[in-house]
Amino acid sequence: MFFDSTFLLLVPAMLISIYAQSKISSTFNKYSRVKSYNGYTGAQVARIILDDSGLHNVPIELVSGKLSDHYDPRQKVLRLSQDVYYSNSVASIGVAAHEVGHAIQHKNSYAPLIIRNTIVPAVNIGSNFSWILFVLGLMLGIRPLITFGILLFSAVVVFQIITLPVEFNASSRALKILKSRNILYPDEVKGAQKVLSAAAMTYVAATLMAISQLLRLIVISDRDR
Known part of the structure; x- marks a missing residue:
């Protein structure tokens, strides 16, 4: 059962997942070497956007791991990895702003986030x-x-599908704020957008993998009748 032809259903999604992980790693590493002109760190940018959005009560905590950054809606805490928290790179600022985007979604009761x-x-x-x-x-x-x-x-599968608009919307919010507040200059915003687009690809890959797994279960079920 575990080594049969139905595994072929997973191959395209697996290849896309491998590519997506490689893309986010290489893109983040590239733009982590590009320092922002204003010199803000990821933590500073997160604090600026949180305060501007009326989220003064949301603390920023340091969390271990690489690209482990996330917003915890249950505890209303923004957690940034060391590479993002202390760095003033375009990549780190983009990631920090993206996570704040989730906090803003939570404040505004963004429907897909609530459903997820x-x-x-x-x-x-x-x-x-x-x-x-x-x-x-x-x-x-x-x-x-x-x-x-x-x-x-x-x-x-439903969770993965709903995650897509949540992530895309958070990135869109982040880029608009970074540009409108002049936290990043136009060329820097383009770099941050590339980082966030590469990150979004990992969510697309995860969704395709979940759908492929579901199709495999259905095929196996029908074949076993």
Whole structure:
């Protein structure tokens, strides 16, 4: 089952994922060497945009890992990796502004973000148990169990699809603010846009992989009838 022809369904998404990871790594590394003219660090830019947006109560914390930057909507905390927090590069500023974009989405009750946050519990269950139930259903010949496994994994696919507008919108907000506030100059904004576009590609790749996995489950299920 795990080494059959249905794996071919995953190949295109796997190749795109490999390319996307390579692209974000190379693009971030390239623009992390380009220092911004104004000299703001990622943390400083994040604080400026947060305060301008009325989010004075959102703290900025340092988090370990590379490109582990994120906004936590539950605790209302912005977390930046060391490479972003302390750096005054175009790449770091773009990433920091993007994460603040999520905080602004949360403040404004941006619908796709609210939906995504709401379905997180179902997604966690789906990602942890869908394959277990699916495989047990195949082994025991229990069709309802197979179907339930597919339905659980469908929640993962929905989550990935909803993530796309959330990420694209956060990047769009970030670039507009960086330009309008003159935090970055036009040429620098183009560099930040390239970094965020490369990051967006990883979300597209993740979505394609999830869809491909779902299709594979369906094909295996139909073949086992």
